[in-house]
Amino acid sequence: MNAPPSFIHDIEASAIGEWMRGNLLAMPVVNAVHVLCVTLVFGTILVVDLRLLGLLDRGRAVTQIAHEMLRVTWAAFAVAALTGALFFSANATTYWFNPAFRFKMLAILLAGVNMAVFQLITFRGVAAWDRNAPTPRAARLAATLSILIWISVLVLGRVIGFTKSVEVTVPENVDFDFSGGP
Amino acid sequence: MSLQEFAAGIQSTSLSTALKSVSWIVPTLQSVHILMIGVVFVSILMISLRVLGRVRADEPLVRVWNRFAPFLWSGVAVMAVTGVVLTIAEPVREFMTLSFRLKMLLLVICIGSAAAFGRSVRGAARVAGVATGVEPPLPAGVRLAAVATLVLWIAIIFLGRAIAYDTPVWGDWSPTVSLGGAAT
Incomplete structure (x- = not known):
């Protein structure tokens, strides 16, 4: 295995990386905020996607739903990216070679491309199908891709926790001694 | 029987051992559990923000409730199933943490209050x-x-999330301390 690039070492050796590793509460708090924000990103995008698929909220304008939900999505995404970067700084060299981490970053990139294509091309014609009209095939395709990609992002994020061997869980062979008191 | 013995008892069942022996089961169930957090929490968020008048103020509250309640309840059901199976797979990891016990307490309160709220809104x-x-x-x-x-x-x-970090989060309050500090 090749050595990671030097900037990856620098990130891990940085004061922030040091702080993340050294502070007992940093990891659980950053982890919990990350999970909260990632689930918010997924949940709010799902509301928009289900409208684009024409499955729910058909009487409600697409633009209105997108406006309402995407404010929360972007705020949550920003905090998720920030907390994710804090995670990365703690164990940058390990993350660098972790396949689940790499696929997760790729999936986020794909989600961005899918969103950009939808926003710049399909969404331009939204006036024609904003309300009380079936959404075009391109919008339904973008919504389907979006749901699938974000599910992948969440699953890959969970897989990182199992392949990076930083989280400590109760060992299966933990010795229970019920004979004496604590 | 103490809770610790109860947890150890579940852990020694063949079902628990079988669930743990397949490496992908726990991560997969956790992933589904986390996806459902998104569904459930956003449903709660939308209903609460509607009550606060911050979203969908042009829709009657009952319509917003009816739009999100099926997602709330299906999500809670899936989380209950995945949560129970995860607990059978890793009973000591769950029961012997303060985080898990507090989480169960808050869940009972929150699910109860959501059900009561829904009944009142529809009524x-x-x-x-x-x-x-x-x-x-x-x-x-x-x-x-x-x-x-x-x-x-x-x-x-x-x-x-704190179940995985019970000792760093709760210190001496964490029941895992009585397990000899083996668990975090």
Whole structure:
């Protein structure tokens, strides 16, 4: 295995990386905020996607739903990216070679491309199908891709926790001694 | 029988051993569990923000409830199933943490209050007559309850994640300390 690039070492050796590793509460708090924000990103995008698929909220304008939900999505995404970067700084060299981490970053990139294509091309014609009209095939395709990609992002994020061997869980062979008191 | 013996008893069953012996089962169930957090929490968020008048103020509250409640309840059901199976797979990891115990307590409170809220919203809408478009007035204190609901659900999500870090989070309050500090 090749050595990671030097900037990856620098990130891990940085004061922030040091702080993340050294502070007992940093990891659980950053982890919990990350999970909260990632689930918010997924949940709010799902509301928009289900409208684009024409499955729910058909009487409600697409633009209105997108406006309402995407404010929360972007705020949550920003905090998720920030907390994710804090995670990365703690164990940058390990993350660098972790396949689940790499696929997760790729999936986020794909989600961005899918969103950009939808926003710049399909969404331009939204006036024609904003309300009380079936959404075009391109919008339904973008919504389907979006749901699938974000599910992948969440699953890959969970897989990182199992392949990076930083989280400590109760060992299966933990010795229970019920004979004496604590 | 202490809770610790109970947990160890589950851990020694063939079902628990079987679940743990297949490496992908726990990560997969956890992934589904986390996806459902998104569904459930956003449903709660939308209903609470509607009560606060921050989203869908042009829709009657009962319609917003009816739009999100099926997602709330299906999500809670899937989380209950995945949660129970995860607990059978790793009973000591779950039961022997303060985070898990507090999480279960808050869940009972939050699910109970959501059910009561839903019944009250639907009841009020029936009385007022949604067909006439008359929005029944919200009872006093319901805005505060909406904020409290959001805080409690966030606490549930935090506690769920804290199960993996019980000792660093709770220190000596964590029951894992009595396991000889082997677990975090």
